[in-house]
Structure formats: C-alpha cells, structure tokens
Amino acid sequence: RKEVEQDPGPFNVPEGATVAFNCTYSNSASQSFFWYRQDCRKEPKLLMSVYSSGNEDGRFTAQLNRASQYISLLIRDSKLSDSATYLCVVNERGAGNMLTFGGGTRLMVKP
Amino acid sequence: NAGVTQTPKFQVLKTGQSMTLQCAQDMNHNSMYWYRQDPGMGLRLIYYSASEGTTDKGEVPNGYNVSRLNKREFSLRLESAAPSQTSVYFCASSETRTGELFFGEGSRLTVL
Numbered sequence: 001r002k003e004v005e006q007d008p009g010p011f012n013v014p015e016g017a018t019v020a021f022n023c024t025y026s027n028s029a030s031q032s033f034f035w036y037r038q039d040c041r042k043e044p045k046l047l048m049s050v051y052s053s054g055n056e057d058g059r060f061t062a063q064l065n066r067a068s069q070y071i072s073l074l075i076r077d078s079k080l081s082d083s084a085t086y087l088c089v090v091n092e093r094g095a096g097n098m099l100t101f102g103g104g105t106r107l108m109v110k111p
Numbered sequence: 112n113a114g115v116t117q118t119p120k121f122q123v124l125k126t127g128q129s130m131t132l133q134c135a136q137d138m139n140h141n142s143m144y145w146y147r148q149d150p151g152m153g154l155r156l157i158y159y160s161a162s163e164g165t166t167d168k169g170e171v172p173n174g175y176n177v178s179r180l181n182k183r184e185f186s187l188r189l190e191s192a193a194p195s196q197t198s199v200y201f202c203a204s205s206e207t208r209t210g211e212l213f214f215g216e217g218s219r220l221t222v223l
Contacts, residue, residue, distance in 0.1 A: 008151065036212075043201060043214035044154070087153065098169065099212065101146075103153040 003027060004090050004102040011107045017078050021105045023088030024070045032091035033064055033071045037084045038104065044087055047073075078109045113137055117202045117215035124192045124222045132187040132218050134202030142205045143185035144169075144212070145177060147198040154201065160185055192222045 006023045013019045025033075033050035048055065050062040050071050061074040071090075075082055088102035117134045124130055136143065141162045146154040156169030160179040174196060176188045185204075189196060202215040 004153070034211075041217075043216050044212070045214070046211045098156060098159070101154040103151055 002103070003092075004088055004100050006086075006088050006102040006105045008103055009106040009108075011105065012110060013078050013107070014110055015078055015080060017109075018074065018076050019078055019107065020072055020074045021086055021088075021107075022070050022072050023090075023102050023105075024068075025088075025090045025100075026069070027090070027092050028066075028069060030069075030090045030092050033062075034089040034091075034099075035060075035062060035071075035073050036087040036089055036101075038087055039084050047086070075107075078107075080109050080111065083107055083109045115202055115204055115213050115215040117200075117218055119218060120216065121219050122221070124189075124220065126193060126222060128192050128222075129188065129190050130192065130220075131189075132200055132202070132220075133184070134186065134215060135184045136202075136204040136213070137183065138204060138206075138213065139182070140204035140206050140213070141182070142207065142210075143179065144203045144205075145175070145185070145187045146201045146203065147171065147196075148201060148217075149198050157187065157200075189220075192220075194222045196220065197222045 035047040036044040037047040038044040054063045059076045063072045085104040085106045087104045115136045144159040145157040148154045158177040160166045163182045200218045203212040
C-alpha cells in the first residue's frame with residue numbers, strides 16, 4: 001500500500017465549478033502536510049501548506065482530518081488556469097523526516 | 112534570481128553509459144534533493160543532502176551516486192545506465208528539511 005494515495009483522475013469540470021480532492025496517508029505520525037501544483041511538463045510548486053485548523057487562500061481551502069488520516073483541497077470557482085496536477089505531500093516525523101509525495105490528481109477545467 | 116538550475120534538460124543514453132546530472136541553487140539553502148518522477152508513481156526521493164558535506168539515501172538510491180560539492184551544488188551520477196532509469200529527474204532545495212521545496216525545471220533522461 002502506498003504511503004500517500006490520491007485519486008489520479010482526471011477530474012473534468014466546467015469553469016466556475018467547485019471541485020474537491022482527497023489524499024489519504026498511512027502513517028499516523030505524519031506531522032506536516034502540503035499541496036503542490038504541477039503543470040504539464042513543469043516542476044512542482046508549493047500551492048499551500050495544510051494546517052490542523054484548516055486554512056484558506058483565496059479560492060483554495062485545505063483541510064486536515066487526523067482521525068481519518070486524510071487531507072483535502074477544495075477549489076471554488078474553477079478557472080481554466082487551474083488545470084494542472086495537484087500533488088499531496090506528507091512529512092513523516094522520524095527516521096529521515098522526509099517528504100513523501102502522492103501520485104497526483106489531474107484536474108482539467110473546461111470552458 | 113535563478114533559483115534551482117539543473118543540467119542537462121534532455122539526455123539520451125545507451126545502456127551501460129554513465130552521466131552526471133548537475134544541480135545548483137542560489138538561495139543559500141542547506142538541504143538539497145534528487146527526485147525521479149515516473150507516470151503513476153509520483154516523485155520518489157533518490158538521495159538527499161541535509162547540509163554541506165552530508166548525503167543520505169532516499170527511497171530509490173540503487174544505481175545512483177551523489178556528491179554535495181559545496182553548499183550550492185549537488186550532482187547525481189549514473190555509473191552504468193539502465194532502461195529502468197528512464198525518467199524525469201528533479202533537483203530541489205529547501206531551507207530546512209521540513210520546509211518548502213524549490214524545484215529545478217527537470218531533466219528528461221531516456222536510456223535505450
């Protein structure tokens with residue numbers, strides 16, 4: 001079983017729609033959580049960190065559910081420019097303290 | 112401000128050939144990383160360097176070696192390339208091991 005799992009999609013949504021992605025992680029000791037965005041054939045870039053109380057950045061809202069071990073990303077009022085792959089990233093406290101990436105969820109926003 | 116620069120951007124090798132991927136960052140970050148990205152697999156950590164003078168294995172180190180030449184530069188070497196090493200390689204840096212990762216543009220390697 002992968003340590004960080006995401007639905008690969010693609011999620012095809014019309015402009016203006018609200019879309020949500022979930023990401024599950026297997027290690028309950030995980031401490032830090034992030035969403036990265038990766039455009040086609042480009043490098044990943046940090047979209048937002050995910051805080052325990054949830055956080056919002058414009059049209060983007062991230063939530064953490066420790067009991068069920070998942071994080072979510074909600075995008076409101078989708079734009080064509082939101083089309084990308086969204087990578088869930090989890091940091092595990094412990095040996096290495098390394099970031100583990102999910103496989104990504106592909107979003108396609110259509111006119 | 113260049114950020115993270117990696118070279119070459121594209122490379123085709125024959126099985127058994129060797130090559131080195133170069134990476135440099137100008138953000139004065141302590142930590143540097145090499146990842147590979149394959150379809151459906153996400154990014155997997157090959158090696159990382161928490162600080163100048165130290166290197167450690169990641170999830171998939173076999174077939175690779177690294178050198179942290181100084182604080183700016185972190186190179187990845189394939190001694191004897193295999194088709195299974197066909198991938199996109201990303202170098203990244205961060206101020207701390209739990210901080211934001213800044214990635215280079217990627218190096219697309221094909222091993223025939």
